[in-house]
Amino acid sequence: MSKCSTGLAAVTIVLSAGAAQAEPIRFEYWYGLSGQLGDVVQQTCDRFNQSQDDYEIVCVGQDGYANAVQNSIAAFRADQHPTIVQAYDAGTADLMMSGEFYPVSQMMEDFGIEIDWDDYFPGIANYYASSTGELFSMPFNSSTPMMYYNIEDLEAAGITPPETWEAFEEALVTLKANGEECAFAYTPSTWIDLEQFSMAHGVPIATNNNGYDGLDSEYVYNTTIHVQHMENIKRWHDEDLLEIRTTQGGLNARDSFAQGECSFYFGSIASHSTVHNLVEDTFEWDVAMIPVYEGTERKNTVVGGASLWVLSGKSDDEYRGAAAYLQFLATPESERFWVTNTGYIPVTRSGFEALNAEGFYENEPYRGRELALASLTYTDPTPITRGIRLGSFIQARSEWVNEVEAALQGQKTMQEALDTAVERSNALLDRFARTYRGQELP
Amino acid sequence: MRRAYFKNNWVAALVVAPQLLIIFIFFYWPTSQALYWAFTLEQPWGGGNEWVGFENFRYLLTDDLYWQSVRVSVIYAVATTVLAMSMALILALFADRQLRGYHGFRIGLIWPYAIAAPAIGLAFRFIFNPSAGVASYLNYAFPEIWNPVMNGDHALIMVIIAGAWKQVSYSFIFFLAGLQSIPRSLLEAGAMDGARVMRRMRDIQLPLLTPTFFFLIIINLTDSFTDSFGIVDTMTSGGPARATELMVYKIYEDGFRGLDYSGAAAQSIILMFLVIALTFVQFRYVERRVHYT
Numbered sequence: 001m002s003k004c005s006t007g008l009a010a011v012t013i014v015l016s017a018g019a020a021q022a023e024p025i026r027f028e029y030w031y032g033l034s035g036q037l038g039d040v041v042q043q044t045c046d047r048f049n050q051s052q053d054d055y056e057i058v059c060v061g062q063d064g065y066a067n068a069v070q071n072s073i074a075a076f077r078a079d080q081h082p083t084i085v086q087a088y089d090a091g092t093a094d095l096m097m098s099g100e101f102y103p104v105s106q107m108m109e110d111f112g113i114e115i116d117w118d119d120y121f122p123g124i125a126n127y128y129a130s131s132t133g134e135l136f137s138m139p140f141n142s143s144t145p146m147m148y149y150n151i152e153d154l155e156a157a158g159i160t161p162p163e164t165w166e167a168f169e170e171a172l173v174t175l176k177a178n179g180e181e182c183a184f185a186y187t188p189s190t191w192i193d194l195e196q197f198s199m200a201h202g203v204p205i206a207t208n209n210n211g212y213d214g215l216d217s218e219y220v221y222n223t224t225i226h227v228q229h230m231e232n233i234k235r236w237h238d239e240d241l242l243e244i245r246t247t248q249g250g251l252n253a254r255d256s257f258a259q260g261e262c263s264f265y266f267g268s269i270a271s272h273s274t275v276h277n278l279v280e281d282t283f284e285w286d287v288a289m290i291p292v293y294e295g296t297e298r299k300n301t302v303v304g305g306a307s308l309w310v311l312s313g314k315s316d317d318e319y320r321g322a323a324a325y326l327q328f329l330a331t332p333e334s335e336r337f338w339v340t341n342t343g344y345i346p347v348t349r350s351g352f353e354a355l356n357a358e359g360f361y362e363n364e365p366y367r368g369r370e371l372a373l374a375s376l377t378y379t380d381p382t383p384i385t386r387g388i389r390l391g392s393f394i395q396a397r398s399e400w401v402n403e404v405e406a407a408l409q410g411q412k413t414m415q416e417a418l419d420t421a422v423e424r425s426n427a428l429l430d431r432f433a434r435t436y437r438g439q440e441l442p
Numbered sequence: 443m444r445r446a447y448f449k450n451n452w453v454a455a456l457v458v459a460p461q462l463l464i465i466f467i468f469f470y471w472p473t474s475q476a477l478y479w480a481f482t483l484e485q486p487w488g489g490g491n492e493w494v495g496f497e498n499f500r501y502l503l504t505d506d507l508y509w510q511s512v513r514v515s516v517i518y519a520v521a522t523t524v525l526a527m528s529m530a531l532i533l534a535l536f537a538d539r540q541l542r543g544y545h546g547f548r549i550g551l552i553w554p555y556a557i558a559a560p561a562i563g564l565a566f567r568f569i570f571n572p573s574a575g576v577a578s579y580l581n582y583a584f585p586e587i588w589n590p591v592m593n594g595d596h597a598l599i600m601v602i603i604a605g606a607w608k609q610v611s612y613s614f615i616f617f618l619a620g621l622q623s624i625p626r627s628l629l630e631a632g633a634m635d636g637a638r639v640m641r642r643m644r645d646i647q648l649p650l651l652t653p654t655f656f657f658l659i660i661i662n663l664t665d666s667f668t669d670s671f672g673i674v675d676t677m678t679s680g681g682p683a684r685a686t687e688l689m690v691y692k693i694y695e696d697g698f699r700g701l702d703y704s705g706a707a708a709q710s711i712i713l714m715f716l717v718i719a720l721t722f723v724q725f726r727y728v729e730r731r732v733h734y735t
Contacts, residue, residue, distance in 0.1 A: 070698050077488050094701055098487030246680055248590035250571040395700035406683035409592055424507075429703070433500075435483040437492060 002269040024056040025253030027318040028082035032068035040341045043045045048328045055321035083318045087278045088224040088306045089394045097436050102310040105135040119348045123376045124303045127387035130442045136238045138326050139347040143270040144301045144372050145192045151284040153263040169180050172241040175263055178321035185240040185262035187254035188404045192266050195301050199385045202299040210408040215433040219425050222418040231414045258329040272343030287368045299385045300378045345372050396425035479707035487700040498708035515689040519666035525606035530613035538621040555611035559672025566604035567677050594685025597678050599687050603671050613658050620654035660724040664717050689713050
């Protein structure tokens with residue numbers, strides 16, 4: 001009995017205390033990054049909560065981009081969704097068509113928060129903006145692919161980092177002739193081999209400016225220089241110039257490189273800090289922009305990674321909190337915190353210039369990361385190098401991977417494989433357009 | 443024969459209500475939803491849908507790669523069932539012979555059933571890893587002989603072995619129980635007549651195990667169709683080039699990753715009918731015909 005009354009008293013005290021002191025407004029944020037990068041996301045939340053008393057952000061890791069989107073959809077259908085969700089580049093078209101979001105530029109304006117949107121690198125902002133230039137989601141963790149190379153292996157073979165694919169092939173031959181077991185650790189990747197490759201070469205992936213101008217787009221990558229590139233990759237595989245390294249095979253391409261086994265690997269700049277930690281000081285390495293074929297007028301690559309979407313159906317208070325958090329993320333200090341602790345690049349010009357001015361990129365372990373920005377801003381985005389806006393894109397990516405694997409196994413030629421992938425992906429686009437019949441891309 | 447029954451039906455209803463509620467919430471409700479989506483094109487964020495009749499099914503059934511996934515699933519189901527049951531039978535026959543230390547074996551052989559599929563997948567991924575795992579010794583002796591990363595057949599064999607390993611325990615328990623329920627006097631009589639161990643197994647124990655045998659075939663097949671996701675996801679992700687894309691994995695890929703809810707719903711309906719058909723076969727034919735009492 002006495003126990004019970006003490007309990008009651010405690011509850012009363014807590015309740016009255018809560019009423020006396022204004023409760024912070026709580027809102028949820030679901031993110032997809034995991035591992036060390038996920039920990040850093042969590043730290044941005046802690047920093048935000050400590051910086052003010054009005055709002056409390058509750059950050060929940062979803063262990064993967066795909067999970068973050070899936071779980072948000074399931075929660076949305078049950079009206080239990082978070083206010084903010086981190087969604088990957090490939091899911092952009094699906095989210096745009098859903099219409100179930102609060103455009104960030106609109107939200108910031110509604111709550112009277114000034115953000116200089118022109119400060120964002122156009123290659124980054126365009127990816128997440130509507131056709132009229134309205135920014136739908138907040139650019140956050142942004143990356144682009146790089147060529148990672150082992151300086152010591154290259155010096156031993158007497159070669160300089162290749163800038164063209166022709167020179168890259170020569171480098172592979174020389175490295176092999178020089179007794180290198182694994183010259184190039186390769187994993188088939190649409191993001192690098194197809195999407196970013198096509199951007200850098202200024203060739204389309206699909207009609208309608210890669211889908212920006214309408215839902216009735218069709219893939220065309222089986223007719224561009226992409227085919228020649230993939231045929232080269234197959235030939236390099238057949239001639240043992242490259243080794244396929246995947247997680248399923250035990251050691252993925254990044255780790256094969258970081259352990260010093262392979263001399264080249266292509267990967268996101270986001271892995272820069274991970275590679276640095278893995279290599280420690282066992283060998284010298286650096287990154288460079290991905291090569292292009294001779295005679296190509298190089299174009300900008302496009303942003304990868306994820307952005308932050310504010311979902312619809314939340315209260316004004318929660319939106320005010322979300323706006324405060326996004327504003328907090330956009331401050332130079334937050335950007336520096338994020339960029340320092342991960343391999344990602346700054347998303348604003350001022351953020352980049354501030355870091356540059358203090359010599360951030362001149363020192364280890366950050367040296368080289370500025371090349372990712374050089375790649376992203378190599379030219380102004382053209383209608384084709386703005387980005388990709390295609391529905392069911394995740395499935396289309398897996399069609400490409402499966403067909404390329406079949407070609408590498410020798411089941412079919414690369415041209416046949418890409419033709420099949422295009423045909424099947426077009427059927428997906430068709431289904432996507434029918435699912436949203438009568439609607440337009442915003 | 444006397445039958446027990448409740449005089450008051452309300453009491454009966456009250457007692458089964460929680461169970462029925464659970465079945466309704468976790469089975470009938472989702473199933474009816476999937477059935478509805480299978481006939482529509484559903485927008486993932488719930489913005490609306492359009493009735494399309496049998497189009498989703500037509501789309502699947504005219505797709506060569508869907509049939510490829512059905513083919514792979516059937517191969518996987520038959521192979522794991524045969525492999526798991528034959529291993530389990532051999533182990534059970536010997537555990538039943540009460541050789542030295544059989545108490546330990548009996549418990550040890552049941553344990554693997556408690557391991558989650560992804561954990562098994564990870565363990566076998568290491569064992570079969572062509573460059574770093576146990577199987578790398580094979581590649582060392584015969585270069586290029588084993589490569590599940592790029593060779594689809596190897597990948598499928600790898601997944602089958604892992605799947606079968608997981609199933610052995612379950613079949614083992616049933617076989618052992620079946621063997622132990624065979625009256626000792628029958629075996630002793632056989633021994634008196636001069637039948638040796640192998641002969642007694644072949645002519646007395648195996649025929650008397652037939653009901654267990656048929657029961658396990660159905661259970662194992664059903665399980666292979668529906669419970670193989672964890673292993674495929676951790677070991678191969680359906681690759682290389684769709685060589686291990688089982689039906690359940692394809693449903694996950696298309697529905698959850700690809701956000702094609704309608705296509706995935708149609709696939710689950712097809713899979714459900716397959717499992718219903720197997721269960722029907724079990725109840726209708728197997729359980730009725732096989733009797734040795």
